[in-house]
Amino acid sequence: MNGLENAYEAVFTAALIFLGFMLLLCLIRAVRGPRVAxxxxxxxxxxxxxxxxxxxxxxxxxEGYLVDICIIYAMISFLAVIVLTKVYMGVYQETRKKDRKKDTPEEENAHES
Incomplete structure (x- = not known):
């Protein structure tokens, strides 16, 4: 059984290193963008x-308690993404309203001429 446990430990360690690298790439994407989405x-x-x-x-x-922490983190992460999306949608809608108000007087002036 010792060999199997060492194999599991090696696979888990490799997975953690890979996920850490991918986490770094996602952080770069989150900072660079280019869009909010x-x-x-x-x-x-x-x-x-x-x-x-x-x-x-x-x-x-x-350690079993880490699974509980994982579930709590999942709920917090989900709520954070929902809140960020809601804020982004509010900003986007406000920008569209301002653009529509800005375009409306110009269109009315163009029709009057």
């Missing part, structure tokens, strides 16, 4: 990867 997806993906990393650590360390 890209940033939201990157933040959501980062939350998902952190949850998987916590779950792998729970298996690696054989």
């Amino acid at each position: 890209d940033r939201l997806v990157a933040v959501n993906m980062m939350g998902t990867m952190v949850m998987v990393m916590i779950a792998i650590l729970a298996l690696l360390l054989q």
Whole structure:
């Protein structure tokens, strides 16, 4: 059984290193953008990867309480993405309203001429 446990530990460690690298790439995407939607997806993906990393650590360390932390983190991450999306949609709608009000007088003046 010792060989099997060493194999599991090696696989878990490799998965954690890979996920850490992917987390760094998602962080770069979240900072660079170019659009807000890209940033939201990157933040959501980062939350998902952190949850998987916590779950792998729970298996690696054989600590059951880490699974509870993972579930709590999942709920917080989900709510954070929902709030960020709601804020973005509010800003987007306000910008569209301002653009419509700005375009409306110009169109009326063009029709009067």
